[in-house]
Amino acid sequence: MKRIATVAEMRELVDAWHEAGDTVALVPTMGNLHAGHMSLVDLAAQHAEHVVVSIFVNPTQFGPSEDFADYPRTPDMDLRRLQRAGVDVVFEPSVEEIYPRGTDGVTEVVVPDLSELLDGAARPGHFTGVTSVVTRLFNICEPDTAVFGQKDYQQLVILRRMVADLHMPVSIVAAPTARADSGLALSSRNGYLNADQLEQATAISAALTVACEALQSGAEDYAQLEHTARAAIDAAGLSCDYVQIRAAVDLSEPGADTLNLVVLAAARLGDVRLIDNMLVTRAV
Ligand code: PAF
Numbered sequence: 187m188k189r190i191a192t193v194a195e196m197r198e199l200v201d202a203w204h205e206a207g208d209t210v211a212l213v214p215t216m217g218n219l220h221a222g223h224m225s226l227v228d229l230a231a232q233h234a235e236h237v238v239v240s241i242f243v244n245p246t247q248f249g250p251s252e253d254f255a256d257y258p259r260t261p262d263m264d265l266r267r268l269q270r271a272g273v274d275v276v277f278e279p280s281v282e283e284i285y286p287r288g289t290d291g292v293t294e295v296v297v298p299d300l301s302e303l304l305d306g307a308a309r310p311g312h313f314t315g316v317t318s319v320v321t322r323l324f325n326i327c328e329p330d331t332a333v334f335g336q337k338d339y340q341q342l343v344i345l346r347r348m349v350a351d352l353h354m355p356v357s358i359v360a361a362p363t364a365r366a367d368s369g370l371a372l373s374s375r376n377g378y379l380n381a382d383q384l385e386q387a388t389a390i391s392a393a394l395t396v397a398c399e400a401l402q403s404g405a406e407d408y409a410q411l412e413h414t415a416r417a418a419i420d421a422a423g424l425s426c427d428y429v430q431i432r433a434a435v436d437l438s439e440p441g442a443d444t445l446n447l448v449v450l451a452a453a454r455l456g457d458v459r460l461i462d463n464m465l466v467t468r469a470v
Pocket of ligand 1: 215216242244247319320338341
């Protein structure tokens with residue numbers, strides 16, 4: 187497994203692969219890899235001859251009061267896992283390599299509207315940070331395919347929109363959410379939780395499951411389902427930010443004939459913000 191830290195070296199290698207007729211799949215990550223990330227890597231290997239995993243904790247997607255400085259960084263463990271998975275290249279650039287002119291006043295990629303909903307309302311600027319860094323990673327790694335987790339569903343929808351709007355020559359593949367046996371969606375931020383909190387946090391996936399089952403059984407009162415799910419999450423000692431039932435394709439408010447839905451939730455547990463979502467096809 188090759189470790190690359192510069193744009194020039196990454197480009198040179200990818201260009202050589204492409205010249206040889208090979209395809210490249212990119213898995214962008216911020217490190218602290220868990221089984222969920224590794225399932226993205228496995229999926230990437232099914233889509234291309236070469237797999238590149240980027241590890242870059244992107245400062246521009248963290249708000250001023252968020253956990254950029256404290257975000258868990260576990261490079262040794264990450265490299266061991268990626269080596270075992272047979273990844274070709276780990277791209278681990280510095281902040282200066284990605285943002286040579288600094289992070290203030292530099293070119294941004296903005297996906298309007300979608301970036302302001304749901305998590306975007308709670309985390310202003312977050313998704314612009316994501317789309318701005320993913321564009322840079324795409325330009326550097328020139329992947330044919332890029333794999334993102336369904337766990338960050340709004341991020342996935344925004345990135346699909348960005349790729350379509352800007353005619354980026356990359357196909358986006360979504361990896362299903364990896365869950366603990368308890369149902370809790372795997373996330374690097376689970377590492378901030380103690381054993382009791384990990385148990386409490388299962389209220390989110392449990393509430394989403396109840397809502398999805400009701401939708402599959404033909405329930406039509408979305409506001410009531412959202413209210414019930416929020417109450418269940420709060421009752422477990424979390425502070426629910428939102429539960430929303432939206433159209434899976436574009437996160438719009440579902441109409442009477444919208445069949446493919448996503449139920450999304452965000453909640454705080456102490457200082458930790460947790461998100462989860464489930465896709466469901468409504469009964470007709
Ligand atoms: O999902 C993540 O880990 C990040 O938002 C991403 C896509 C790597 C961009 O920094």
